[in-house]
Amino acid sequence: MSIEIVNVSKRFGDFVALDSVSVSIPSGQLTALLGPSGGGKSTLLRIIAGLETADSGRIEIEGVDATKLSPQKRNVGFVFQHYAAFKHLSVARNVAFGLEIRKRPKDEIRERVHELLNLVHLSQFADRLPSQLSGGQRQRMALARALAVQPTVLLLDEPFGALDAKVRKELRDWLRRLHDEVHVTTVFVTHDQEEALEVADEIVVINEGRVEQIGSPDELYDSPANDFVMRFLGPVTELGDRLVRPHDLQLLTGGGEPDAVPGRITRITRVGFEIRVVVAVGEQLVTVTLTRNEFLSLGLQVGSEVQVRIAPEVGAVVGQPRLLGAV
Amino acid sequence: MASHPSTRTRRGPVTYLVRLLVIAYLFLLVAWPVYLVGKNTFADGMDNINGILEDPDIVHAITLTVQVAIIAVIINTLFGVGISLLLVRYDFPGKRLLSALLDMPLSVSPIVVGLALVLVYGGRTGWFGPGLESMGFQVIFATPGIVLATVFVALPLVIREVVPVLEEVGEEQEQAARSLGANAWQTFRRITLPSIKWGVVYGVVLSLARSLGEFGAVKVVSGNVLGQTRTATLVVEEKYLNFDKGGAYATAFLLALVAVACIIIVSVIRPKEDR
Incomplete structure (x- = not known):
């Protein structure tokens, strides 16, 4: 395990940011800390970097107890949401900063900066100031700067949060490819479940200062540990008191499956390739999404009487199955 | 603002009236009196200027003023940048009190400052004065007292320029530098100082101008001994009271010239994007 977080707690006045959090982050993987704003995920990342100190608990990085180490001794690369570019230095000098601090020979610095600027596709901007770059370019510069010192772990705090949707998506793909090339243990914070599901090898869901669940994107999506994880990772609807x-x-339009309940269609909405059908089951409004083909083959209309059931092969359901029939 | 998009561009008679008022006000209050000082200085050609530059006591006074101002500015710059970092980057009990205290030199009359310093450092009855004097270090009625008084009155100027810049720059660049391996001093020199550079320069200029012109506090603590502790501003008063108006205007003109020159030079060399 590359980063070991043991019973870490942190308060800001009365606000409990982290409540005895323990997480193991594996080496060489891309791990997402996912959760709603104010849930404590950024605080955890900053504690790993040493930018905040934990009130209690322990942090180990690659087997070294880092709890009391200052940020400059931890050898972590940190990328901030708002880039934290050194405004008075050129792009190349920004990237060279960590190497200059480490007093590396000039030739080595020049070579390494050149290599990194190629990696992040900014070679032609080496002599510009950060203010002359776009947001996406600045964030790539910040990444190169963090990678320059060959950190043990790379930490990214909402790295794409300040960028517009299109650039965000491009950078997300790019980060995944970069990680496949560089293989440095990477932890990034995001509140965007799609981003986490798409990019991460492993996801840690954090809410109200606690870890809700840790697992691969598939595990989290298919077998969420609780209501919160289920709701946070994707759309949900309630059938009886089961969350699905x-x-x-x-x-089903025909009658008679034992686990199905009857209802009447009250609304049909088409959103691109999917059809959302709202079915009134007793007092409850249940949303069902169908593909266009399924929808057409069933020949549904508003007012149709239908049977609703959970597809038999499905795992991700939270709630008590025995109550379903009682609705 | 958004609901009245036209107010900014419309130029009715009211706009011109307001402008005229402002210009007239500044003219009568600042420009015309300062101009008259210059005019009176050169009423007899270069005679007045040459007159004071040939008097060794006045040359001594001007030199003393410049020396004191430079020392005071150095002290206030080092202290000012340090205290600004403390105020912006750290939290501690009593921070607001400290911040309020730092503004006091601007609100208290300099003459009060002078009397207060005499009470503490006075050679006969002050708190520290007799002790320091027995060690052979005279403060009041000597150059150290003049420096102290000048430092006191110009104390907040660097701080008030640097604090807003530090707040605007934020902490992230410094944190990034730390995480890249820089220690506190490297972070300050390579990241913080370049980003607050213009705030510091502006603070230094204001402090210099203020230090050159200090009168009240210096008058109390200096003892005003001709050729020893008499500063340029005290020369102006002395000359004026002795009906040597030409000499008074000439000295005043030199003082004003240096201060105005500093401010003009800085506003010219300061890059536009920083303001």
């Missing part, structure tokens, strides 16, 4: 994903529900 709308695309995991089936509509």
